[in-house]
Amino acid sequence: MTHVVRSGAEAEEIARKLAAIYAEEAAERDRDRRLPHAELDALSASGLLGITVPARFGGAEVPVTTVAEVFRLLATADASLAQIPHSHFVFLEALRLQGTEDQQARWFAAALDGARFANAQSERSGRTVVDDTTSVRRRPDGEYVLTGEKFYSTGALFAHWLVVRAVLEQPGEPRPKVLAYVPRDAPGVTVTDDWDGMGQRTTASGTVRLDEVPVTSEQLVPYTPIFAGPTTYGARAQVLHAALDVGIARGALTAATDLVGRARPWFEAGVETAAEDPLLVQQAGELEIAVRGAEALVREAAVAIDAAESDRTDATTAGASVATAVAKVAAARASIAVSSALFDLGGTRSAADRLNLSRYWRDARTHTLHDPERWKVQHIGRWTLTGAPPPRHGLL
Numbered sequence: 001m002t003h004v005v006r007s008g009a010e011a012e013e014i015a016r017k018l019a020a021i022y023a024e025e026a027a028e029r030d031r032d033r034r035l036p037h038a039e040l041d042a043l044s045a046s047g048l049l050g051i052t053v054p055a056r057f058g059g060a061e062v063p064v065t066t067v068a069e070v071f072r073l074l075a076t077a078d079a080s081l082a083q084i085p086h087s088h089f090v091f092l093e094a095l096r097l098q099g100t101e102d103q104q105a106r107w108f109a110a111a112l113d114g115a116r117f118a119n120a121q122s123e124r125s126g127r128t129v130v131d132d133t134t135s136v137r138r139r140p141d142g143e144y145v146l147t148g149e150k151f152y153s154t155g156a157l158f159a160h161w162l163v164v165r166a167v168l169e170q171p172g173e174p175r176p177k178v179l180a181y182v183p184r185d186a187p188g189v190t191v192t193d194d195w196d197g198m199g200q201r202t203t204a205s206g207t208v209r210l211d212e213v214p215v216t217s218e219q220l221v222p223y224t225p226i227f228a229g230p231t232t233y234g235a236r237a238q239v240l241h242a243a244l245d246v247g248i249a250r251g252a253l254t255a256a257t258d259l260v261g262r263a264r265p266w267f268e269a270g271v272e273t274a275a276e277d278p279l280l281v282q283q284a285g286e287l288e289i290a291v292r293g294a295e296a297l298v299r300e301a302a303v304a305i306d307a308a309e310s311d312r313t314d315a316t317t318a319g320a321s322v323a324t325a326v327a328k329v330a331a332a333r334a335s336i337a338v339s340s341a342l343f344d345l346g347g348t349r350s351a352a353d354r355l356n357l358s359r360y361w362r363d364a365r366t367h368t369l370h371d372p373e374r375w376k377v378q379h380i381g382r383w384t385l386t387g388a389p390p391p392r393h394g395l396l
Contacts, residue, residue, distance in 0.1 A: 001045070002044060002045055002047055002050075002112070002113050002114035003045065003046055003047035004047050004050065004058070004060075004112060005046075005047040005048065005050065005051050005060050005062075006060055007060055007062070008051075008060070008062040008063065008065075008066035010060075011047075011048060011051045011060065011062055011066055011070055012066060012069050012070060012073065014046050014047065014048055015048060015069070015070040015073040015074055016073050018042065018043065018046060018048075018073075018074065018077075019073045019074050019076060019077040019078075020077070021039075021042070022039060022074065022077040022078045022081055023076075023077035023078065023251075026077055026078040026081075026359070027355065027356040027357075027359060028356075029078070029080070029202055030078075030080065030201050030202065030356060030359040031353075031356045031359075033201045033202060034202065035157070035158075035193075035202055035204060036078075036080070036081055036084075036158075036202055037158065039078075039081055040081070040084065040116065040158050043081075043085065044114030044115070044116060045114060047112075047114075048070060048085075049085060049088060049111055049114060049115070049116065050108075050111045050112035050113075050114075051066065051067065051070070052067060052089055052092055052093070052096075053092070053108045053111055053112055054096060054104075054108070057104060057105065057108040057109070057112075058108070058109075058112055059108065059111075059112060063302070063306045064232075064236060064239060064302045064305045064306050064309075065299065065302040065303055065306060067089060067240065067302075068239050068240060068242075068243040068298055068299070068301075068302040069243070069299075069302075071086070071240050071243035071244055071247065072243040072244075072246055072247040072250070072295070072298065073247065074247065075243065075244045075245075075246075075247025075248055075251065076247045076248075076250045076251035076254070077251065079199075079200060079244060079247065079248050079251075079359075079360075079363035079364075079367060080200045080201060080202040080203045080363065081202070082244050082247060083154055083155075083200055083203050083244060083367065084116075084118075084154060084155040084158065084203055085116070085155065086154065086155075086237075086240055086241070086244070087117065087118055087119035087121075087154060087155060087163065088111075088116055088117040088118065088155070089236075089240065090119070090233075090236070090237045090240075090394075091117050091119070091163040091179065091181075092107070092108070092111055092117065093233060093236055093237075094163075094179055094221060094223065094226065094233070095107055095108070095181075095221060097226055097231075097233065098179075098221050098222045098223070098225060098226060099221050100218075102218065103181075103218065103221060107161070107181060110160070110161070115160040115161060116155065116158060116159045116160050116161070117159060117160070117161045117162075117163055117181075118153065118154065118155035118156040118158065118159035118161070118162055118163070118184075119153060119154060119155070119156070119162075119163055119165075120134075120150040120153045120156060120162050120163065120164040120165070120208040120210075121150065121152075121153075121163075121164075121165045122150060122151055122152040122153075123148070123149065123150055123151060124149075124151045125149075129395075130393070132148075132165055132166060132167050132177065133148055133167075134146070134147065134148025134149070134150065134164060134165070134166040134167065134210065135147055135148060135166055135167045135168075135169050136166045136167070136168050136169065136178060136180060136215065136220065137169040138169070138170075143214060143215070143216055143217075144214070144215045144216065144217065144220070145212045145213060145214055145215070146164060146166060146180050146182065146188075146210050146212075146213040146214075146215050147210055147211065147212055147213070148164075148166060148210050149207065149208070149209050149210065150164065150207065150208040150209075150210075151205075151206070151207050151208075152205050153191070153205060153206060153207065153208045154203045154204070154205040155203065155204065155205075156184070156191045156204065156205075156206070156208050157191050157193055157204035157206070158204065159184045160183070160184055161181055161182065161183060161184060162181075162182045162183075162184055162189065162191075162208060163179050163180070163181055163182075164179065164180040164182055164208070164210065165177060165178075165179055165223060166178055166179075166180055168220070174224075176222065176223070176224040176225075177223040177224045178220045178221060178222055178223050178224075179220070179221045179222075179223050180213075180215050180219055180220055180221075181219050181220075181221065182210075182213060182215060182219065186213055186214070187213065187214065188210060188211040188212050188213035188214070189208070189209070189210060189211075189213055190208070190209040190211070191206070191207070191208050191209075192206050192207040192208075192209070193206050194206040194207055197366050198362050198365070198366060199359070199361075199362030199363040199364070199365055199366030199367065200362075200363050200366045200367060201359075201362075226394075227392040227393060227394075230308075230312045230313055230314050230316070230317040230318075231312075231317055231392060232305050232308050232309050232312070232317055232320055232321075233394060234321060234392070234393055234394045234395055234396045235301070235304075235305050235308075235317070235320045235321045235323075235324040235396070236305060237394060237395075238321075238324045238325070238328050238371075238395065238396060239298065239301050239302050239305060239324045239327060239328075241328060241367070241370060241371075242294075242297075242298050242301065242324065242327040242328040242330075242331040242332075243298050243331070244367060245294070245328070245331035245332050245334070245335040245364065245367060245368060246291065246294045246295050246298050246331040246334060246335065248335040248338075248339060248360055248363055248364045248367070249290070249291045249294060249331065249334040249335040249337075249338045249339070249364070250291055250295070251360060252335070252338045252339040252342050252360035252361075252364075253287055253288065253291055253338050253342070255342055255346075255357060255360065256284070256287070256338070256341070256342035256345040256346060257284070257345070259342065259345055259346030259347070259350050259357075260274050260275050260280065260284070260345050260346065261274075261275065262349075263345070263346055263347040263349070263350075264347065265277050266279075274345075274347070280344075280345055283341060283344060283345065284345065287337070287338050287341055290333070290334045290337060290338065291334050291338060293330060293334070294327070294330040294331040294333075294334040294335075297323075297326055297327040297330045297331070298327045298331060300323055300327065301320070301323040301324040301326070301327040304319060304320040304323040304324070305320045305323075305324065307320070308320040314389065318383070318389035318390060321379075321389075321390045321396050322379065322380055322383045322390060324396070325376040325377075325379055325380050325390065325396060326376075326380055328371075328373065328376055329373045329376050329377060329380070332364075332368040332373050333373075335360075335364035335367075335368065336361070336364050336365060336368060338360075339360035339361035339363075339364045339365075340361055342357060342360065343357070371395045376396070379391075379396060
C-alpha cells in the first residue's frame, strides 16, 4: 500500500531514510548494472512520488525547496536512482499547468498511488534537442495515433506511464507540441534497454519506439502554451538537476573523507595520519566550501522559484530562472571537481575497482552533459549587465 506524505518535513525524512538504504549497494548496482526495480518499488510505496500533487487533489503540495532537498538527499546515495523520477515531477507540473480537471484528477490520483511517469522527449534525429519529428495525427474515426522514436528516455523501462512530447499534426500552421500520457504497456510501445552511458548506468535511458500508438484526446496535454507567458516550468526542472549535481558532490566528499581516515600519510608531511597532512587539509577545506556554496545556491534558487510561483510576473520568473542557472552552473562544477579530487584525498588505493569510486565522477560527468553550462553563463551575464531576461523554454 502506498503511503501518503502529509508535509515537507515528512518528505525529507523519508528521503533521508531511503538514501541510507540506497547507499548500501549503490556501488554494486553501478558496477554490475543491476537495474533498481526493487528500489523504485520502495520509492513508489514511500509516497514521495505524490508530494507535489495539489492539496485539493489529496497531495501535500510541498514547495520546490522540499522537492529539491529530496533529490539532493537521494543523489548523495545513488545518482542514477535520483535521476529516474526527475521527469515524473516535471510532467506532474505540466499537468498542473495545462491539464483539464479530469486529466488532473486521473493522473494526480495515480501519482498518489505510486505510479511512475517517465519521459520520452529527446530524439537523436533532430537538428537540435528541441526538434521533434514524433507526431500525433487524427485518424478518420476521430481518435489519434502517436508515431516516432525517442532516446535518452530516462526511467521509461520502469514506468507505468510514458509522457511523450510530440507535434500535433493539423492542417496549416501552427503545429503545436503536446504531451501524450501513454500507458507503458500500450499497443505499439516498445522500450529498449540500450543505454550504454559511462555514468548513470542504471537509469535505463534508452530508446522508446512508438508505432501507431492509439491515444485519445483525453491523453493529450498542451505543451507549447506553457511558455506563452511567465513560467517557472523550466526553472523547476533545472533546479532538480542542480540538486542532483550537488548531491553527487556531497556524496563524493563524504566518500573522500572516509577514505582519508584509512589512507597513509605522505612521508614528506611528517605527520601520523593523512588527515593531518596540511596539503590535504587545505584541499578538503576548499572542496567543502565549493559544495556548501553550491548547496546554498540550490536552496536560494528553489526559494526564488517558490516566490515567483506565488507572484508570477515576467520579472519574478526571469529572476527565478537566473537564480536557477547560477545554481546549476555552481552545482555542476562542484560535482565534477569533488568527484575527481576524492582520489587525491584517498590516495592510490582509492582507485581499486572493487570500491567503484569512479561512479561519482562518471555520474557527474554524464549528468552535467544534460544541458551545457556555457549557455547558462551567457544568460546570467546578459542579465547581470543589461537586465535582459532569459528565454522561456524548458531548459532554463
